[in-house]
Every structure is written in C-alpha cells, then in structure tokens.
Amino acid sequence: MDKPAFTPRVFSGIKPSGGLTLGNYLGAIKRFVDMQGGEFETIYCVVDMHAVTVWQDPKDLHHATREVAAGYLASGIDPDKSILFNQSRVSAHAELGWLFNCVARVGWMNRMTQFKDKAGENSEGVSLGLYAYPALMAADILAYHATHVPVGEDQKQHVELTRDIANKFNHDYKVDFFPETIPVIEGPAMRVMNLRDGTKKMSKSGESDMERINMTDDADKIAKKFKKAKTDPDGIPETLEGLDGRPEARNLVNIYAALNDMTNEAVVAEYAGAGWGKFKPALADLAVEKLAPISIEMQRFMDDPAEIDRIMAKGAAKAKAIADPILDKTFDIMGFVR
Template sequence: MADTVHTPRVFSGIKPSGGLTLGNYLGAIKKFVATQGSMETIYCVVDLHAITVWQDPDDLRNATREVAAGYLASGLDPSQSILFNQSQVSAHAELGWIFNCVARVGWMNRMTQFKEKAGKNAEKQSLGLYAYPSLMAADILLYHATQVPVGEDQKQHVELTRDIAAKFNHDYKVDFFPQPDPVIDGPATRVMNLRDGTKKMSKSGQSDMERINMTDDADTIAKKFKKARTDPEPLPETYDGLAERPEARNLVDIYAALSDVTPAEVVTEYAGAGWGQFKPALADLAVSKLAPISEEMARMMDDPAEIDRVLAEGADRARAIADPILAKTYEIVGMVGR
C-alpha cells in the first residue's frame, strides 16, 4: 500500500492545573503563536488530563478558562488556530480507549513521568494517571497531526504516540495514522526554578518566588527576577562558561527566549557584566513582554462568557476534523454501525 500523504498539521495542549507559568509561555505558548499561519494549527486545553489527579470542579473551570485566556492574550488568534478544551470533543476519550487496547503495559511501565509523579505511592494513583499517555496519543492522532511542539520532558510521550500509530497501522494492515514529530527548539525549552536552577520551574513549587506566573503584574515580575538566585561570578565570555552555573544559565536562557536571540548572543552582549547590571535588564525585558499579557488575561477573566464562546466555536471546528477520523478508525477496527 502506498504511503498516505498527511496534511502538515500542528497539535499541542496545556493542562489546566495550578496556573500558567513562564515555563508554559516560553516552552509552549510563544512557539504556538509563532507557528500559526504557517500551517493548520490546533491548540487545546487538556482538561481530561487534569483529572488524572482530583480537581476541585470550580478550580478546574477557572483554570481551564485561565489557560484559554493565556493562549488568547499571548496572541493566538481563533481565526487562524483552532482553540478549544478537550472535554468538548468526546472523540478524544473514544480514541483514547481504542489506543488503550493497542498500547502495551510494558510501554506504559517505561514512562518516566508516571514514575516521577507517582513516587512511592504508585498503587494509590488513578488508572488515568498511569494510562494518560495513550490519551495523549489520541489527542495528537485524532487530528492526524504531523508536528507536536513540546518541552523536552514530553518527548517520550510523542515517541510513544509514534509507537501506537505504528502498531495500529501494522495490526490492521493500513497506513492510516501518521508518525508525528516532536518539535523541541530554541532557548529556554525547559525553564528552570528561579531559586534552584537544577529544578524545573513548576506550578506546584513551595514558594511563589520560584516561578513567574503568567498572572503576575509588572511589579511582581520585576521583583522576582531581581531576587532570583545567582552566583558571585560575572557573566563569562562564552555561553560554554555557564555549563556548571545552572542559575546563571537559566537567566541567560530566559533573556534569550524573551528577546528572540541566541543565548550566545546574550553572553556576548553582557560578557563581564555583574548581576547588578544583568538582572535589572532582564526584569525590564520581562515586564515589557509579559505584563501586557497578564493585563489582558485579567481583563478576559472578568468576561468568562467570551472565553467560553471562543472555546465552544473551536470545539465545533475541532469536531469537524476529528469525527471523520474517529469514524474511519471504528470502521478499520470492525465496529458495526459506525
């Protein structure tokens, strides 16, 4: 059988739990905005993934709208990209079940993120947390997506998606699902903690000073960068000089990502500078880029009906792509009446 040619299409999503951080913005949303217009782009608030651990229903509704507001305030245009929340398109869960029956338990046991999240209490975790990589595969393949912008920590899940697609195609002797590619590029693909450069910036960190929230106002953004942990040494002559300086490297990477230059260019510009010069410059840059987004998010969150309208319209457009692909999947599998 000749290989099927799949239309270039991007899919990615963010989980609505705990609020958006600078890591979400630089690692995902900023790239989403840059990609739209170049090909078909589909961006999702993955609320079904959020409930793999218990969520307060009111908090979940608010967090879902906040992620959507973050998308829109950052520049995602609903006329150029499809923007919706996952639970409004039931085909995600339906294809997720099909893929539960394709994926192997051994594959799931190799997923490092489950081991990290479950820790020593794996037996007490939800089945959803264990099996969610197959739902993630469904999220991607439901749209025959060919590219998936992700952070480095999600690369393994896209590789699993490729394995599931290949096994489905092999088992049913079809060339139906594509092999999507993870897209991981640019500086600050993994934004680190402002107090400990060896740890990823997290929504669930103990101190709010560890992270930049996308809802932080200008004064808070500036304060957090000026108080960010560094070391006593000035910036080196080359980027390689930051190899053993995680906090310093993180701030340089953030500056580079916010200003759309390479980390090497940042080091060249500030070579020999002390932190008393660099951190205020970084704070000013961050405020200029991020404060307008947080202000627009606050405005949008005061009008949740408008956010809900955008998500509902996006869900209609998403279903128009997803439903025929799901119907064909059921036909391939052998379901009657689909």
C-alpha cells in the first residue's frame, strides 16, 4: 500500500525563558523567516509549556512569551504567511504529549543528552516535565504532521526521537498516520558562541551581558559588544582551515557570514590577512545594520501587547484547525470512545 502524501509543513518553536539573543535569531528565527512563503506551510510557536519544566515567575513568563512573539514579528514572521501562536492556547499539544508518553520508552528518554546536561547531579530533584519533555516536543511537531523542523545541532536528537515515536506508533497500530520528520540543520552560524569565550554557547543566562547580543540591544550596545569581543593575536587567515583551534575567531567569522548571507569561505576570502582592527568594526557595522531595526520594531510591538495577543489568538485558531482533527484521529486509532 502506498504511503500517504503529507503536506510539506514546517513546525518549530522557541522557549520563553530569559531574553532572545543573537543565537536565537541566527540559529532559528532568521531561518524561520527564510522558509516563509515557499514550498512549506510554516507554523511557528512560542513553546511556553516547555518553559515551566523549571519554575518560572508568572510575571516573567507572561512578559517573555510576548517578547518572543515580538521577536518573531519584528524579524519578519508574517502572520498572513505563517501561523504564529503560543503553545498553551492549543490543548492538542498537551493531550498528544500524554499519548506519546505512553508510546515512548524510558530507555529512549534516558539517552537524551540535554536532560543530563540540564539536570546535572540533581536528576532526582528536577521536575518530571523536564525528563519527559521530549515527548511533548514530539507532540508539538506531530500534532501538525510537520514534515520538517529547522533546529540547531543540539536539538537534532529530539527530532530523531520524534521519528522514533512516529514509527513506533505507526508500527504498533498498523497505520501510516504520522510522518517521519526531517531535521533541517544548515547555514554557517547555527551554533552562535559566547563573545567572551568561544568554547561556550551564547546564552541568555550568562554571567556578563557583554558575552551576548540581546535582540533588544540598541545600536550602540551592539557595536560596543562586537568591538570588545574576545579575539586572538592572529588576524583573518588565508583559508578556513586557519581558524582551526581558534574558537573566538571562528565564531566572529561565522556570525559575519550568517548576518550577510555568505559562506564562511567567502568571508575569509574577503578579509584574508586583515587584522581584528579592521574586521571587528566591519562586523559591528553589519550587525547594527541588520539587528538594530529589529530591536526598534520589537519595542514597538511590546508597547502594544494587545496587538501581540490578537495575533497569537488568531494564529492559535488556525493551529487548532490543523491539530484538532489529527488529535481526534489519533484517539480513534488508539481505540478511545469519543
């Protein structure tokens, strides 16, 4: 029997905990914008239910949810081209998440490296949600029969788990109901690193504000942070291999390439032999050109929270129109009396 043809559909989301950084923009949001209006139906979510796997101050969560939505909109996510909403407005995520808890195996969860990283030595004291959240992530994706998920390298394992859950469900119930989702990992700066330590990922929770570019930073802050970013004594090499073992240098080249839609090789070719006194101001100017308008537009949206809420409510209605029938069919397949 021929397998069903699934609508080419993209799903991805960002967790509202802390503020958005350049890493969120280059690793996720910029790619979301680029995928709009093409061959895919695009669905983008503020995954607020994932945020509460660790305790969140309610006021902070409220603000951060709107801020992520503002970041999406200010960066170019168009509510007429994409579906944009916050996860908790669509109950299919939580309901399908429970069903997938009963499909996923404990051994699969034990292999999730992100849980080990986040729980550390306190694995007995963290929430059950933090342990089981990959099943909810699978539900986020499969509630829309999403065929592609743009993710960073650190989330690839969770998309692979989503495929395992889909395959086991299809096998156990002898159906071809859920698609095998493909992780989309591409581009020069999918993992943006710390501006003060190139061996660490740029983080919302880092000790110093100088180690990250916040999407709310104004032009002066953006320029200052890049000009003061850590480098090394050597300048831009003649070839890409010359960046090996130089994490801070590689990070700045990666960022320039991603902001300017270039390859890393093209950046090295353009600036070969240049010192940091030339390259960092050029990077600062480019970053201000690309990011400062987003910061201004984010603030405009944050000054009108009712507009953000209206857009997310409208998006949630569109999301429910896709997810609810898929959830209902899942219940039917599993034998629930509805």
